[in-house]
Amino acid sequence: MIMEREWKRSRKSLLIWCLILSGLIIWLLSIFPQFADQQESMEQLFEAYPESMREMFQMNELSLGTLMGFYGIEVYMMITLLGSIYAAILASNMLAKEEGDKTAEFLLSKPVTRGQVVMQKLALILLNIFTLNAAAAFASFIGFQFAGDHKVPVKTFALLIAAAFLLHLTFAALAFLLSSFMKRTRNTLAISIGIVIVTYFFQLMSGLSDSIEPLKYASPFYYTDAAPIINENTLGPIHVIVLLSVSLVSIIGAFMIYKKKDISV
Amino acid sequence: MAIVELHQLTKRYKNNRGIEDVSFSIEEEEIFGFIGPNGAGKSTTIRTLLNLIFPTSGRASIFGKDIVRDSKEIRQHIGYLPSEVHYYDDMKVIDLLSYSGRFHRNFNEDRMKKLAKSLDLDITRKIEDLSFGNRKKVGIVQALLHEPKLIILDEPTSGLDPLMQHHFFELLREEQHRGATIFFSSHILSEVQKMCDRVAIIKEGRLVKVESIESLTKNRVKNITLTFEKENPSAVDLEGIVKQEVKGRDIKLLYSGDIHPLLDQLSSLPLEDVVIEEPSLEEVFMHYYENEGGEEK
Numbered sequence: 001m002i003m004e005r006e007w008k009r010s011r012k013s014l015l016i017w018c019l020i021l022s023g024l025i026i027w028l029l030s031i032f033p034q035f036a037d038q039q040e041s042m043e044q045l046f047e048a049y050p051e052s053m054r055e056m057f058q059m060n061e062l063s064l065g066t067l068m069g070f071y072g073i074e075v076y077m078m079i080t081l082l083g084s085i086y087a088a089i090l091a092s093n094m095l096a097k098e099e100g101d102k103t104a105e106f107l108l109s110k111p112v113t114r115g116q117v118v119m120q121k122l123a124l125i126l127l128n129i130f131t132l133n134a135a136a137a138f139a140s141f142i143g144f145q146f147a148g149d150h151k152v153p154v155k156t157f158a159l160l161i162a163a164a165f166l167l168h169l170t171f172a173a174l175a176f177l178l179s180s181f182m183k184r185t186r187n188t189l190a191i192s193i194g195i196v197i198v199t200y201f202f203q204l205m206s207g208l209s210d211s212i213e214p215l216k217y218a219s220p221f222y223y224t225d226a227a228p229i230i231n232e233n234t235l236g237p238i239h240v241i242v243l244l245s246v247s248l249v250s251i252i253g254a255f256m257i258y259k260k261k262d263i264s265v
Numbered sequence: 266m267a268i269v270e271l272h273q274l275t276k277r278y279k280n281n282r283g284i285e286d287v288s289f290s291i292e293e294e295e296i297f298g299f300i301g302p303n304g305a306g307k308s309t310t311i312r313t314l315l316n317l318i319f320p321t322s323g324r325a326s327i328f329g330k331d332i333v334r335d336s337k338e339i340r341q342h343i344g345y346l347p348s349e350v351h352y353y354d355d356m357k358v359i360d361l362l363s364y365s366g367r368f369h370r371n372f373n374e375d376r377m378k379k380l381a382k383s384l385d386l387d388i389t390r391k392i393e394d395l396s397f398g399n400r401k402k403v404g405i406v407q408a409l410l411h412e413p414k415l416i417i418l419d420e421p422t423s424g425l426d427p428l429m430q431h432h433f434f435e436l437l438r439e440e441q442h443r444g445a446t447i448f449f450s451s452h453i454l455s456e457v458q459k460m461c462d463r464v465a466i467i468k469e470g471r472l473v474k475v476e477s478i479e480s481l482t483k484n485r486v487k488n489i490t491l492t493f494e495k496e497n498p499s500a501v502d503l504e505g506i507v508k509q510e511v512k513g514r515d516i517k518l519l520y521s522g523d524i525h526p527l528l529d530q531l532s533s534l535p536l537e538d539v540v541i542e543e544p545s546l547e548e549v550f551m552h553y554y555e556n557e558g559g560e561e562k
Contacts, residue, residue: 001367009355102351106407109315110368111341262318 002112002120007127010090014128017086021079021132022139028074029143032067036150039065055207061227067150071140072160072226079136079164080224084196087129087168091175092192093185094121095258100185104263114259118180122251125172133165159235163224166243170220171196173247173254180254181261220246266329268293268415268446269314273323276313284309284470286323291448296441298457298464298478299450306470307450308348311419315345327415341369344413348420348450350404354393358403361392362410369411380406384432398424405433409440416440417448422456434460455543458485489518491531492538503530519544 035042042064046054062069095118098104107117140161144152175192182188199219206216216222223239269291276283284306291297299307312318314325316336325332327339352361362381366372381388386402395403401424408416416437422430437447437460451457457464458478466473491501493514500509505522514537520527531539 001364005364009353101353102349103353105312105317105347106352106365108317109340109343109345109347110365111337112368113337260319263312264318 002107002117003124003127006094006121006124010124010128014131017082018132018135021082022135024078024082025075025136025139026143028078029071029140030146032070032143032147032150035064035070036067036147039063052208062230067144067147068153068156068230071157072230075140075143076160076164076226079133080167080221081196081200083129083132083136083164083168084171084200084220085193086132087125087172088175088192088196089189090128091125091172092179092188094125094176095179095254096182096185096188099183099263108263114261115255118255118258122176122254125176126169129165129168129172133161133168136164137161153233156230156233159229159233160226163229163235166240167220167224170243170247173250177250177254177257180257183264266293267291268295269297269325269327269448271310271314271323271325274310274313274320274325275322276309276318277321282306282470283321284313284467287467287470287472288323289465289472289475291446293446294441294444295463296437296447296449296461298461299448299467300452300454300457300464301467301473303452305467307452307467308419309470310467311345311417311448311450314417315340315343342414344408344411344416346404346408346416346418346421348423350400352392352400352403354391357389357391358386358395359388361403362388362406365407366410372411376412377406377410380409380436383436384429398426398429401425402429405436409436412443413445415446415448417450419450420452421449422451422453430456453543486519486521486544487524488540488542488544489520489527490540490542491516491518491534491536494535494537498535501530501534503527 046064062072064070064073098107108114140157144150171192174195175188178188178191182191200221202215202219203221203225206213206219206222220243223236223243229235267290271288271290274287275285277285282304287306287310299310301307309318313320314327314332316332319333328342330339332339356364358381362377363372363374366374366377378388381402384402384405386399386406390399392400392403401421405421408418421433425433434456437449441447447460449457449461461478463475463477465475486507491498493516496514498511498514498516500511501516501518503520503526505527506518506520508517508519510517
């Protein structure tokens with residue numbers, strides 16, 4: 001019932017996010033044929049870019065001239081970044097808003113356990129993130145039609161979508177944990193989005209210099225990097241385990257904190 | 266059987282005062298008052314009973330079940346009206362009420378509509394458009410609609426106009442006849458006196474006394490301001506005057522006792538104006554403690 005209620009409340013923004021993300025994906029993929037046609041001159045152009053810059057956008061590992069390379073650099077980047085921000089926004093409010101809006105006193109005086117409240121809200125987050133990724137996959141599929149005779153490697157594509165979902169899940173779990181012990185929704189929201197942006201830059205910058213390279217291990221984006229997935233056609237099991245563990249620990253933490261929490265209004 | 270039982274229930278906060286060693290019990294089908302000044306710990310006690318906050322020590326049971334361990338089962342049969350009513354702004358009244366009702370096993374839509382109608386509440390309106398008083402009505406319907414065995418009311422009358430208050434009290438009487446037990450928290454003595462069978466008095470987090478209403482009413486105290494025609498009137502001499510203060514043409518009295526000899530006395534005085542009012546809770550308590558101290562009647 002709580003899940004149903006949250007679904008009604010969140011579906012409008014979910015729809016908007018799905019439309020925007022899908023639109024971007026289709027638009028980006030519609031540009032791809034031009035890239036492919038002018039591949040040679042393009043590559044010469046990018047050769048002129050500084051080495052570090054190319055590394056930052058993974059142009060040395062992926063080629064904009066191939067469909068998957070283009071997808072990895074442009075589209076996948078959009079899906080992971082925007083999707084993570086969506087996941088952070090959604091999850092950071094999920095528990096904290098009941099206290100922020102002072103409706104917790106209503107909800108928790110009903111015959112439900114705290115565990116049920118957390119469970120249902122978590123289920124809604126999973127549903128919404130899944131929906132967003134399904135929309136992204138569907139839009140990509142439409143966008144691939146522009147590519148004409150470029151073939152889509154199904155397994156690679158599936159891995160990329162799975163990786164994006166896993167990444168969104170991780171950020172949602174972290175934000176959900178914050179949401180379980182913070183009271184002010186505005187702070188929770190700011191911190192959650194901050195985590196996404198900062199860890200994204202960790203991943204971007206870590207290629208620039210050896211001294212800050214270890215930073216990448218602190219970034220969930222590193223574990224879902226497109227280049228290894230596309231080039232090796234596999235999602236590293238250790239990477240999956242790292243992200244799943246972070247998610248699981250955050251979710252269990254959220255349960256434990258919320259169960260023992262004094263609800264103040 | 267006691268419906269609610271508190272045993273040395275204690276809730277301490279880091280900075281604020283909570284409640285300390287509170288013990289009392291409420292019997293079935295009783296209307297039990299809970300009175301004390303603002304900040305005395307009334308809401309803390311209620312919120313602990315509902316397990317919104319966890320007790321630091323002590324224990325309590327409702328329907329014979331532990332408030333922490335069996336909280337969900339207990340809340341199945343509780344109707345709760347918080348002192349400040351906050352709901353989801355995007356919902357209509359009817360959405361909120363059915364959302365609330367569907368959590369409970371015996372949700373009855375007819376009863377919901379009947380309650381709303383009796384309180385003159387339009388259930389098709391959006392909650393964010395409602396006035397404070399109308400939100401309170403939503404809260405009342407929400408608390409009563411699933412025929413709870415125990416109704417917990419925290420400052421229920423604030424925001425209701427006198428007519429609606431009267432209506433609300435009638436509704437509570439009906440609930441009592443249905444078999445409900447009512448826990449009525451307030452800082453207004455007169456409404457507790459009107460409604461309740463017994464009352465617990467709480468002050469600064471500690472239970473002062475549990476008292477039947479008759480013995481409280483025996484000590485009914487009035488604040489009286491007399492305005493005389495001339496300056497510096499002579500003091501009024503009457504049994505039952507607790508405190509007397511002369512100021513310009515005014516005399517302020519704190520009076521406790523039968524109202525008739527007072528009126529007789531007043532009618533013979535050269536008065537320009539009289540105000541008889543309910544004293545603040547603090548004044549009553551001060552008087553109350555004085556009586557406790559020595560001159561017990």
